[in-house]
Amino acid sequence: MPYDFTPKGLGKGVGRVSKHKTASGETRHQYEILDEKIGANGEASSRLLQRTAEGDPYRAQTKINAFNFPFTxxxxxxxxxxxxxxxxxxxxxQMHRTLPHGREMDVSLNFGSATEAFLRKNAHLPQYMKRVQWGVATEMWHPRTVGLGKPFEGLRAFQKFGQNWMLHIVTKSPKILDYAELLAEMKHQVQVEVSFVTLNEEASRIFETGTPSVRQRLHIVEELSRKGVFVRVMMMPCMREYVLQTIENVRHIVFEHRDTGKRAAGFKRVSERDGNAGEDKVGLELYISKRWKKLPPGESCLWKPVILKDWSDLAQTQASWRNWGASAYKQKDLNYYYVDELIQAHQEARAPKPERGRVEDPTAECLVQSGESVVDENGNFRTVEVRGHHKPRREWSGAKTPPLVMRNIMDFGYRLHSNIDWVDCI
Ligand code: SF4
Incomplete structure (x- = not known):
């Protein structure tokens, strides 16, 4: 087994049940093996589990921005x-119970009824909160699970009980095309986000061992767009291979000054996470003369990362996504890993090792109708005051109503397919 992983108490055999205890000792999850594949060595190579007791498949989020929605x-x-x-x-x-990532999936068999209950429970929320992102912890349209998890029953629940909710669906699976007609019926409220990391099939096999091909995913974009569904091309994470420098045992991206050509390693940071990464909020810390130096955002934007190889072909993708019919585009830097480690792990048939201290470059973000800040005629960010229902209770200062918070207005392209006023999103 090429992964560093300790199985949690399950032996072989279909039908065994696993119990997971929380820190307080309460049993919250139970899983039953629905199906398993056995490898040549007699060990389970993959398992499909059914959640036989589980909490709500919907979760409220405490921050909302271009990449985080009020609910998942x-x-x-x-x-x-x-x-x-x-x-x-x-x-x-990690929520795997019996096998490591990529070899185990679990499904809830009550997703449709849970969706209906979620929509009824949250019907009172203000419009800006009525947005859900599906499929952040799983591939809901995977061919092996879609008939069990039945996300299409969730779609019908939104169609029946949540007409004024926005539903973002993330997928790499062409299986979603089986429900293209239903998605087209719901086009005022769905955004389908098709995920890529490269347009190159060979590079895709390095970074994405078991996904549908790039061509198959482009077909999803083309087919759904043709039916009038709002489709977003997500080049996420983008595979920019940077020039790196090790400082105090941590590798950092090397930046170059646009005018002087001077180079120094460092990292860019967004100071305000509950909003959008506007240039005025991105600061840079550089290692110069063996000391860390903070640069203000105005100076930071003069420094650009030095890229060894762009495995995502971002220029080509940015030039092409409209031709495929998509209505929106977004890209974001890689978390946790550097590209060279992903390539090395692939060559050695092992799981990649995450890099401690890895800081993604927020200036790699490119958002087109995907959550970018909207500016007014004077170039200032447009803002709106909302009740911060997404804020954790501890920030309500004991009040019964959430505090008022100022938010940047984000462009998600909703105006292209919906008449609903989303308040902090257009
Ligand atoms: S990134 Fe890949 S492995 Fe992870 S959930 Fe998405 S499709 Fe699955």
Whole structure:
């Protein structure tokens, strides 16, 4: 087994049940093996689990920005597609019970009714909160699970009980095309985000061992767009291979000054996470003369990262996504890993090692109708005051109503397919 992983108490055999205890000792999850594949060595090579007792598949989020929506929904967990960069590999997100990432998925069999209950429970929320992102912890349209998790029953629940909710669906699976007609019926409220990391099929096999091909995913974009569904091309994470320098045992991206050509290693940071990464909020810390130096955002934008190779062909993607019919585009830097480690892990048939201290470059972000800040005629960010229902209760200062918060207005392209006023999104 090429992964560093300790199985959690399950032996072989279909039908065994696993119990997971929380820190307080309460049993919250139960899983039953629905299906498993046995490898040549007699060990399970992959398992499909059914959640027989589980909490709500919907989760409220405490920050909202271009990449985080007020709620997430998942018809299960895990993914057989085995992308090497997948954030679900990280311990914080690991929910696997019996096998490592890429070899185990679990499904809830009540996703449709849970969606209806979620929509009824949250019908009172203000419009800006009525947005859900599906499929952040799993591939909901995976061919092996879609008939069990039945995300299409969730779609019908939105169609019936949540007509004024926005539903963002993330996928790499052409199986979603089986429901293209239903999505077209719901085009005023769905945005389908098709995920890529490169347009090159050979590079895709390095970073995405088990996913559908690039060509198949482009077909999703083309087909759904042709039916009038709002489709976003997501080049996320983008595979920019940087020039790196090790400082105090941590590798950092090397930046170059646009005018002087001077180089120094460092990292860019967004100071305000509950908003959008406007240039005025991106600061840079550089290692110069053996000391860390903070540069203000105005100076920071003069420094650009030095890129060894762009495996995502970002210029080509940015020039092409409209031709495929898509209405929106977004890209974002890689979390947790550097590209060279992903390539090395692929060559050695092992899981990649996340890099401690890895800081993504926020200036790699490119958002087109995907959550970018909207500016007024004077070039200033447009803002709006809303009740911060997404804020955790501890920030309500004991009040019964959430505090008023000022938010940047974001452009998600909603105006192209919906008449609903989303308040902080257009
Ligand atoms: S398709 Fe998405 S969820 Fe599945 S392994 Fe790849 S990145 Fe992870």
């Amino acid at each position: 929904g998942n018809s299960g967990g895990g993914c057989f597609f085995q992308c090497s960069y997948c954030f679900l590999r990280q311990p914080f997100f």
